[in-house]
Amino acid sequence: ALAAAALVAGTAPMAAAAPGDGPGRGAEGARSATFTLVSTTDLHGNVLDWDYFRSQPYAAGSEQGLSHVASAVEAVREDRGERSVLVVDNGDSLQGTPLTYVAARGSATTGPVTATGEEHPMATALDAIGYDAQVVGNHEFNYGLDLLRAYEQDLDAPLLGANVTDVATGEPALQPWTIQRVRPTGGGKPVQVGIVGLTTPGSQVWDKQNVEGRLAFGDMVEAAQRYVPEVRAAGADVVVVLSHSGRSGASSYDDTVLPPENVSDAIAAQVPGVDVVVAGHSHRDLPEAWVDSAVEPGKRVLVTQPYRYGASVTASDLHLERVRGEYRVTGADVEELRAGDFPEDPAFTALMQPWHQRTLDYVDTVVATSATELSARDARWRDTAIMDFVHDVQRDAVRQGLAGTPDADLPVVSVAAPFRADAVFPAGEVTIRDVAGLYIYDNTLQAVRMTGAELHDYLEHSARYYASVPPGDPADPTSLSAGTTPDYNLDQLAGVSYEIDLAQPAGSRVGPLSIDGQALGDDDELVLAVNNYRRSGGGGFPHVASAPLVYDRQQDIRQLLIDRAQETGSIDPADFAAVDWRLVADGEPLFG
Template identity: 55%
Template sequence: MGAVALAMTVGTAAPASAAPKGGDTLRLTMLATTDLHGRAQNWDYFANRTYSERSGDTTGLAKVASVVDSVRQARGEDSVFVVDNGDFLQGTPLAYYYARQEPITETGVEHPMAAAYDAIGYDAQVVGNHEFNYGLDLLDAYTEDVDHPVLGANVVDEATGRPYQQPYTLHRMQVPGHKPVTVGILGLTTPGSAIWDKGNVEGRVRFEDMVESAEKWVPVVDAQADVVVVLSHAGVGSTSSYGPDVPTENPSDVIARTVPGIDAMVVGHTHRDAPSQVVRNEVTGQDVLLTQPYRWGATVSQVDFDLRKVRGQWDVVGTAATALRTKAAPESPEVLAATAEAHARTVEYVNQVVATSAQELSARTSRYEDTAILDFIQDVQTDTVDAALAGTDRADLPVLSIAAPFSRDAVFPRGDVTVRDIAGLYIYDNTLEAVELTGAQVRTYLEHSARYFEQVPATGDVDPETITNAVVPEAPNGIPDYNYDVLSGVDYDVDVSQPIGQRIVGLSHAGAPVADDDRFVVAVNNYRRSGGGGFPGISTAPVVYNEQQEIRQLLIDRAQADGVIDPADFFRANWRLVRNGVPLIG
């Protein structure tokens, strides 16, 4: 393939140590991606069209492939190696289809993401947290499919005490005219999967502290390699979206600062566009280059390593990072061909009509007002749990339901509603669970959720659009929409003029105030029940329902069974934003 014109954002070069005079010199190039999330082609399955966004960025491995081909052509294929930094098995209907509708664990078909990576010719990748969403059997099947090692040094087999994934790989590179170079690639992943996918991993694998694992494994790799790269499926800043019982979620900069022997790290998980960051290692005084490609294949990080032969050994004397945007690149015919059948089957699946909507239902304002489309989720969850409790000792307890506004763009059009419309509303592959909570715990839970709003002044105009996603210490970039929960089955106001912890007003059930010792069954997704988002009480509450049913499929099944989605059947406005008792909306 001919070279393509690439839009580039040049990162800062890490200062090189003083290079000795003379000797053999060589430049190697690493190309890195992260957080592809099931994007093989540049296609929006929810919109049923080529993917596009305002920035002009595009997505998918087909775009990435053309960038990789261009760099290989310019630099020489023997001097380029390609890595991926995790979160590749979940995120699109394509990934869902081959995990749940026609699972590769049953059909033996090659996973389309594996086919795409192999068409490009990757040399290594690390598992991300979303690799565990569909269970270890699917991850194992994918690992068997791909032609490169899938790493994960801190993912440990509970039965053997050894790494469940290959911890590292030694990639030998032979550039014509030079002595061989060994690139050691170590893989580490954020330990949050112990909570987020507890049902899939508990008792089978554990996730050890990333810093401690780096301290253990980097010296092993460094002793065998000329260049040491760490694939770190974690961000920087040590932020966390779970409690203190699990090691830090985003310690990539801590690893760079405290563990000697690393030349460069690929960072991910947080979906930031951060092509270059330099961290000074406290032990050696040397700079470590961190690069984070933008999510979904919007960029490819290019990291150049300048090497010099010193006393018969290769030394890294300079590193520099560049972000290659993929939007100007054509889609690779090879990747398109490798994934064509899987893509077509997925498009056919998501465009199946499952029901008719009596009116257009939008999620646009679900963050700050009760909406019918979110109540559709609540109603399905409530009915599913209520039916399952029949004949049990909790059959007479009220069933409440928790849901979050995952997508601001979700809409059920008036008329035909397809699988992709429902998948666009419920974009995650969560399963349904239920726990028992007291009235006091319900109130505390809602107070935690209400942190999502900025506190507003006692008087003056307030635009609800501007007071969401409040910044709190554990969410310095603002609380994400998926960590704001609304509750059905009780009535309450959220007074955003009050400080955090004092916002839930008028909490009642069936017309009576909720007492601290009231008992409720609460339907909730597995991510939240396992501790995702740090909501109090939910992860330790007694589990009363867990049949591993996917919420998205439950929504599709309800739509198909009823044939008509009519808000008159399920919508009841039970919560609102207020200021000193006065509603902010309507």
């Protein structure tokens, strides 16, 4: 019934199964049955199919949001039978849109949900759809533990995190697992489905300010090896692991200090008793993969990863065989259901309308008038005024914060990355939507003390973003990226002048540094204004995580930008724009 809506459909065995000897039965009287696991991941606050940065629905072919998911889940339940379907989410739901920002931080007219006592809108949304379990993702910790605990209380489904430990007690900080009961479509006794939740240890780095001394994040594979046998012993017939982690690949932090970031395939291969792993975190569209178990010969484990933001769900029909009263999984059919193939659910949309309107009111607030249009279109290859606005606000806040301290006389250098190439401040009225479209992450401002040599190393790390440009060759801006570094790790600096020579190999591209026309010596000290993600080690930049912290007021950078705009009432490049850096090839400027 749903095949027309499926992008991917396939069948594969989890272990060798004997030929059937009649409808609903396998060899030696084994009885077959099926239940369906519906999965989402990395919703990031996308409740409705609405782009708050552009004030319009997402384009055809790019539909997303829980309003579509609600219809897709309902269709699966109607097709398979409501009691034969489990719905799970793989984490990262509390951050990502202005809607979740307003819930967490409040607006000019409403307080945060932790102050008002209102139910968190993401809990309202997931409860309305009827989710059966959710694991915490790393972004669940962005707004602090008070909000997370309030959300946990609001959510009907259990919020899992088996590898998250309370530092004070040594006990699990979140429920490690749950067992959900489901009726198989082929009849027979209910199936006990154990669900273990695991999250990437990177939160220890990325949200250090919120979790340090309070929570510890253990190795995901080791936690699975502990808790999967436990949930089996508690009566689970089938075990699903919700793994907020990429399938495999390098960590974005130093994994000699913390356990690795992307281990979903390793869980499937190395942990006995696992039948399905739901992967996520990497925002990739990987609906179906099969991993050979290294600990159970002949067994294959399904790894399914739906697309982020509710752009798709995966519906995995798990085929079971019951022998002597016990179930085992023999195979699975996986369908990926695209949001665009299902209409927005009208009842769900109506339920979320008050939060949607509150968010529209927030982002439509005019905060300033811009003297001219400022665009981030060229920000990856040219110093732009719109990025200088971010730098100026950050440097000013740090300078004010350092007044009267031993570091007050040190030069302040700012770090920022071009998060969105389509960000723009229009000429004329600038709204919160425009500012939020430029600075999309919920980072806070910090500052560290560094030396000139350390800053040079830092810039060399950032310059790896670019591909090589031979001298004399015309540079194409669209092909400048080497393709291995995301835009949010392309750090650009203000308050220091430098050139990046793309004719040189990575690691030897950054020329001499200077501040106000004076050469910056290797031992000269400065203060680097940086966001908390970077300062905690995100992106693996050298020196910054270990440098002395000299400023941390827990100020949200986006709000600092909004505050500056509101206080001055105008955004004029003449007040802050300066060309601090440029790209060259063998000393010749590439873009003027």
